[in-house]
Amino acid sequence: MAPPPPDPLPTQPPAPAAPASGRLIAGQFTVDLARPMPGWGAGQDCFVATDTKSGRADHMALLVRRDAPPRVQAVNSLATMPIEGILTPVAHGPAMGPRGVPAWFVVTQAPPGPALWGPHAPAPVAWHEQDLLRDVLRPIAQALERLQARHVTHRGIRPANLFRARPGDPATLGCAWAAPAASLQPAIFEPPYAAMCLAGGRGEGTIGDDVYALGVTLLVLATGRVPMAGMDDAAIVRRKLEVGSFAALAGEVRLSPTIGDLIRGMLAEDPDHRPPPVLLADPAAARARRVAARPPPRAQRSLEVGPVTAVNLRTLALAIATAPEEGVRQMRSGAVDRWLRRALGDSTTAVQLEEVVRRREAEQPAEDLVADSTMATRAIALLDPLAPVVWRGVALFPDGLGGALAGAAGQEGERLLGEMVAAEAVGSWAAMRPERCDPVLLRVEAHQNKQLQHARGLGGGTARLRYGLNPLLPCRSPLVGEALVARLPELVPALEAMAADERRREGVPMDAEVAAFIVARSDVPVAGELARLGEARTPEAAALVVLRLLVWLQMRQRIAALPNLAAWLGSRLEKLLDGWHNRPLRARIAEALAVHVKAGALPRLLDLLDDRVAKDRDAGEAAEAARLVARIEAEIGELEAGAAGRAASAREVGHEVVLGVGMTALTLSLIATLVM
Amino acid sequence: MAGKVAAAPAKARSWIWAQGLACGLLVATAPPLAVTLAVLFAPAAAALVVAMENGRRIGRVLLVYGLAAALPWLDVLWNSARDWAACLDLLGGMRLVGLCWGAQAAGWLLAEGIPLVSRLVLETRVRARVARLRDARGRLEEEWGLLEEGRGGARRLAPDA
Numbered sequence: 001m002a003p004p005p006p007d008p009l010p011t012q013p014p015a016p017a018a019p020a021s022g023r024l025i026a027g028q029f030t031v032d033l034a035r036p037m038p039g040w041g042a043g044q045d046c047f048v049a050t051d052t053k054s055g056r057a058d059h060m061a062l063l064v065r066r067d068a069p070p071r072v073q074a075v076n077s078l079a080t081m082p083i084e085g086i087l088t089p090v091a092h093g094p095a096m097g098p099r100g101v102p103a104w105f106v107v108t109q110a111p112p113g114p115a116l117w118g119p120h121a122p123a124p125v126a127w128h129e130q131d132l133l134r135d136v137l138r139p140i141a142q143a144l145e146r147l148q149a150r151h152v153t154h155r156g157i158r159p160a161n162l163f164r165a166r167p168g169d170p171a172t173l174g175c176a177w178a179a180p181a182a183s184l185q186p187a188i189f190e191p192p193y194a195a196m197c198l199a200g201g202r203g204e205g206t207i208g209d210d211v212y213a214l215g216v217t218l219l220v221l222a223t224g225r226v227p228m229a230g231m232d233d234a235a236i237v238r239r240k241l242e243v244g245s246f247a248a249l250a251g252e253v254r255l256s257p258t259i260g261d262l263i264r265g266m267l268a269e270d271p272d273h274r275p276p277p278v279l280l281a282d283p284a285a286a287r288a289r290r291v292a293a294r295p296p297p298r299a300q301r302s303l304e305v306g307p308v309t310a311v312n313l314r315t316l317a318l319a320i321a322t323a324p325e326e327g328v329r330q331m332r333s334g335a336v337d338r339w340l341r342r343a344l345g346d347s348t349t350a351v352q353l354e355e356v357v358r359r360r361e362a363e364q365p366a367e368d369l370v371a372d373s374t375m376a377t378r379a380i381a382l383l384d385p386l387a388p389v390v391w392r393g394v395a396l397f398p399d400g401l402g403g404a405l406a407g408a409a410g411q412e413g414e415r416l417l418g419e420m421v422a423a424e425a426v427g428s429w430a431a432m433r434p435e436r437c438d439p440v441l442l443r444v445e446a447h448q449n450k451q452l453q454h455a456r457g458l459g460g461g462t463a464r465l466r467y468g469l470n471p472l473l474p475c476r477s478p479l480v481g482e483a484l485v486a487r488l489p490e491l492v493p494a495l496e497a498m499a500a501d502e503r504r505r506e507g508v509p510m511d512a513e514v515a516a517f518i519v520a521r522s523d524v525p526v527a528g529e530l531a532r533l534g535e536a537r538t539p540e541a542a543a544l545v546v547l548r549l550l551v552w553l554q555m556r557q558r559i560a561a562l563p564n565l566a567a568w569l570g571s572r573l574e575k576l577l578d579g580w581h582n583r584p585l586r587a588r589i590a591e592a593l594a595v596h597v598k599a600g601a602l603p604r605l606l607d608l609l610d611d612r613v614a615k616d617r618d619a620g621e622a623a624e625a626a627r628l629v630a631r632i633e634a635e636i637g638e639l640e641a642g643a644a645g646r647a648a649s650a651r652e653v654g655h656e657v658v659l660g661v662g663m664t665a666l667t668l669s670l671i672a673t674l675v676m
Numbered sequence: 677m678a679g680k681v682a683a684a685p686a687k688a689r690s691w692i693w694a695q696g697l698a699c700g701l702l703v704a705t706a707p708p709l710a711v712t713l714a715v716l717f718a719p720a721a722a723a724l725v726v727a728m729e730n731g732r733r734i735g736r737v738l739l740v741y742g743l744a745a746a747l748p749w750l751d752v753l754w755n756s757a758r759d760w761a762a763c764l765d766l767l768g769g770m771r772l773v774g775l776c777w778g779a780q781a782a783g784w785l786l787a788e789g790i791p792l793v794s795r796l797v798l799e800t801r802v803r804a805r806v807a808r809l810r811d812a813r814g815r816l817e818e819e820w821g822l823l824e825e826g827r828g829g830a831r832r833l834a835p836d837a
Contacts (some may be wrong), residue, residue: 145709583818625820632813639809641800654791655733662707662783669747676748 010276026091028052028354029107031061033098039119040111042161042174043184045098059090060111062178062382063097063106066484067407068200069473071177073371074152075106078177083150085143086173087111087163096483099391102484104472106178116171116221117159126224134220136162137282139170139264140214141280147209148277152226155182155205157213158189159220180403181205187233188226188249189213189377191269192240194397195233196321197388201404208271211280212245215266219250222259234322242315244295245269261287266637270386299343310339313349317384320460324392328372331357331379353383353429356432377425381432389429391420398426398442401449402469405462409476421449437663457534458515467520470631479504479515488521492553492562499564509568510546518549526552543572544610551602563600576609581622708756708763715767716776717742723784734787741783745776 024030028051033047041062049061064070075089082088087108099104114120116136127136140157147154156176163172176184182202187195191212194202220226227234227249239248245267255263262283268274275286296312303310306323309317316336320327330336331353340350356378364371371393380390388395393418394403401417408414420426427443453465467473475485475494483494495509515530529549536542545567554562570593577593580586589608596604698796703710714721722740724735749772756762766772817823 108719169730173789193748200709534785583819583821586821625816626822629813629822632809632816636809636813639806642802643799645804649796651791651797653728654789654794655730655737655787657794658736658783658790659733659740661786662737662744665744666740666747669744673750 017391023095025049025093025095025105025107029061029091031097031105032057033093033096039115041178041262042115042156042158042176044178048110049105050314052200058110058423059107060087060109060175061095061105061107062175064092064106064178064472066103066474066476067409068179068183068403069406069470070104070106070179071181071204072471074177074181074204077152082109083143083146085139085170086147086154087175089175089177092485095651104474104484104486106175108175109173111163111166112169112172115160115164115174116162116164121159124224126558129222131168132218132221132259135164135169136171137214137218137283138281138519140173140217143173144207144210144214144277145281147210152284153181153204153207153215156185156209156212157217158185159217162217170622174442174556180400180406181402182209183329183407185213187236187447188228189216191271192237192245193384193386193388195240196237196318196543197395197397197400198404198407200402200407201388201394201400203388203397203400203403205397206271207277208274211266212271213273214280215263215274216257218266219253219255219263222263223253227253238308238315238318241318242311246520258283258287265289297344297346299339301339301343303330303336303339303343305336312344313383314387317380317387320383321380321387321390321395322393324373324376324390324546327379328376331375332361341630349383353379370419373419374423374425374428378428378432381429382667385436389420389426390655391423391425392416393591394420398430398437398445401426402466402473406470406473407467407468409463414462418453424450442599455519455527455531457531458510458512458528459519459530461512461516463513463516464519467517467519467636475513475517477511477517479509479511479514482628485517488518488553489557491517491521492550492557492565496562496564497549497566499562504570505571507545508546508572509565510542510549518553521572538575540573540575543569546578547573547602547606548610551606561600562602563598566597566602566605567601569602570594570605573605573609579615581625585618688726706757708758708760709753712753712756712763712767716746716773718782719777719780719784734784737783737787738780741779745779746772 014676023488030052031048032050035057037048037060040046044065045063047061047063048057049059050057051059070092075092076084077090079090079092082090087110089106089108092104092106095105096103097105107548108162113456117124140162144154147158154173154176156174161174161176163174164170176182180200180202181204182190182194183199185194185202189212190202191209194205194209197203209253228239231239236248242248243251246264249267250260252264254466262275262280265273265275265286266280275289279286281291296314298312299310303316303319305316305319306326308315308322309320310319315341320331327336337350337354340353350540356375359378360371360375376392377390380387389395394404394413396417401421405417405603408417417484424443424446426446426449427439430437430439430442430446433439449465452468455461455464472486479498480494481498483490483497485491487495491514495514498504499509510533515533519530526549529545533542533545533549536545550562550565550569553559574590574593577586577590592608595606596608620621699710702713711820717739720738721739724732727734752766754773756766
């Protein structure tokens with residue numbers, strides 16, 4: 001780890017000051033944006049925070065990046081009861097951030113003093129063994145023990161995140177819950193399997209991972225320098241897997257026997273082989289505990305897979321993870337199988353791998369990228385059960401999927417993660433290493449994630465999964481602008497504020513991000529409504545569905561009026577008036593629409609435009625009117641076409657009348673003749 | 677079917693034969709009467725020959741009207757049936773001829789005029805009905821927007837569209 005550049009700012013925690021400006025966090029803390037604390041936040045921006053109850057500025061507010069949500073469960077768990085020796089979070093919430101952009105903050109106690117390493121620390125020197133054991137190992141191990149008892153991991157242990165007021169004081173662990181677990185850790189401090197993952201996808205891990213980081217921290221402090229400096233992350237991971245972490249980090253370093261033995265145990269590749277925190281609290285006992293872990297057998301000759309040279313099973317897994325297409329090609333061609341048998345002499349693994357390849361050949365057509373990737377995932381899990389889930393070069397642990405999705409949003413990685421979820425790669429991975437996880441549970445979770453992602457219409461996809469797995473991830477839709485919308489009640493006001501700018505009113509105030517956010521944050525099912533939004537054939541039909549959703553949100557949050565959103569939707573919904581046939585009724589509805597838009601009454605707009613009974617009645621009456629007009633036209637046509645018939649009829653009737661008159665006259669004449 | 681078609685002209689021919697026989701008997705037995713009747717009913721005979729449409733209805737009307745006028749003169753006609761001098765006096769007096777022809781003329785006028793009047797009444801009533809229907813249609817179209825939406829499957833645009 002390269003030390004951060006020196007910082008001219010003070011090396012002591014900020015002194016109490018006037019209350020900070022901005023919104024209260026948890027009703028108690030204010031953030032003083034004018035007093036940043038660069039270098040104190042373990043990689044995150046942080047500011048002085050003031051407890052308004054005590055009036056003391058003895059807290060620190062860490063700014064949460066929008067693509068790196070905080071560890072909610074850990075924060076909530078620790079906030080209820082602080083742990084000694086750790087800067088536990090005391091509150092979290094939104095407040096006004098730098099440049100007037102609202103942000104989420106996690107408030108912790110201020111560090112007792114400068115970090116052991118970094119811009120505010122004294123010049124790096126090799127620590128004495130007793131100081132290391134007394135000031136670092138024992139207090140941190142005890143803190144980890146307490147964390148373990150709370151079922152929480154730290155995942156941020158490194159010299160720059162350890163603080164103490166003065167030499168001789170026990171070190172205090174800094175905060176590590178304002179970002180996804182281990183996402184800010186340099187690769188050197190993480191086990192290689194976590195280091196090869198996406199930053200946000202390293203998962204909560206186990207307390208053993210914290211022990212590993214503590215071991216590297218002890219090594220750095222014991223030697224006064226950072227091992228493997230100047231190497232990139234990929235090279236560090238490769239080296240650790242090739243020769244083992246201890247050999248890679250401390251192979252050429254002279255350590256005291258006590259420290260050396262401790263670190264050797266702490267840097268074991270298998271977390272189960274690392275000493276637990278309770279044992280580390282007693283260094284003598286921890287040193288005595290030795291787990292017989294044989295180094296992985298090394299092949300007589302190496303195997304080139306892409307840019308990685310495989311020399312053992314671990315590096316072979318890494319090679320396939322790094323170059324999956326080449327790895328799959330060599331597996332299907334039998335090259336890997338031959339190498340395993342002849343160069344490594346591991347026929348058991350070769351048979352198992354052969355079964356994986358045979359399964360792929362039997363299940364899917366020859367050219368199927370998903371099948372190839374699934375086979376690579378299975379092969380990696382088989383070759384190295386400690387390895388994370390790897391999908392086409394993207395690695396993560398299953399519980400890190402949320403953080404990985406948050407970090408990869410809008411990037412190529414998001415597509416790959418979506419593919420991984422769709423293929424239920426986690427289930428395939430778990431099935432290959434049942435002794436190290438609960439494959440049934442992981443398979444069920446993978447299937448559930450796939451179902452969420454496959455939800456039809458808006459409200460599905462990786463966005464749905466992203467918001468579902470990250471309860472505090474803010475909505476990243478451009479429709480909310482820079483507003484911080486992390487919870488459902490914050491959505492409608494943000495949309496309303498954005499709608500105030502008429503130039504932003506394009507389409508409807510709903511997109512895939514907003515829809516996914518609503519589905520994920522809502523406690524009632526709205527996916528069906530959003531599916532209808534995706535199926536809407538016209539913009540006005542889509543606007544009506546959006547109106548229905550916004551009305552639901554408005555009534556749920558008891559928001560009185562939304563004039564901007566009403567104006568936005570009203571302009572889109574005007575075309576719906578064409579659906580009303582009766583012109584006088586349409587005119588009346590248009591008049592009422594204008595009134596309700598002006599008042600911002602979305603429910604009334606919906607009542608007006610979505611009155612099914614009235615619309616059915618209108619349609620029925622319109623059809624009746626059309627039928628009546630058709631009958632009228634037919635009758636007019638008949639009347640106009642019947643002129644000749646009427647003329648003939650009139651002539652006939654006229655003749656009959658005349659004849660009748662004549663016959664009458666004839667009869668009278670006959671009677672008169674006979675009488676006379 | 678063919679038998680029925682052939683039977684109709686045969687029946688008509690039988691009437692013609694009967695009429696011819698009657699006329700022949702009249703001419704043979706009472707030539708003055710035949711001449712008198714021929715003169716008196718010459719317009720009706722002409723109409724029967726000329727106006728053959730509608731079953732020679734005009735001719736029949738004239739015949740009926742002529743008969744109604746001539747019937748009071750039946751005894752005179754009967755007495756002069758075989759007397760050429762009386763017959764010529766009767767015809768030369770022009771009273772009977774004028775009366776009979778006048779009646780036939782009146783019949784003809786009525787036969788031509790009453791259908792016209794009847795047709796005029798009918799057409800007036802039809803036009804009024806069509807006007808009412810068009811008015812109702814216009815109101816329906818305006819109220820329900822049927823001009824824009826089209827009728828009978830064919831879209832009719834509004835005048836200002």
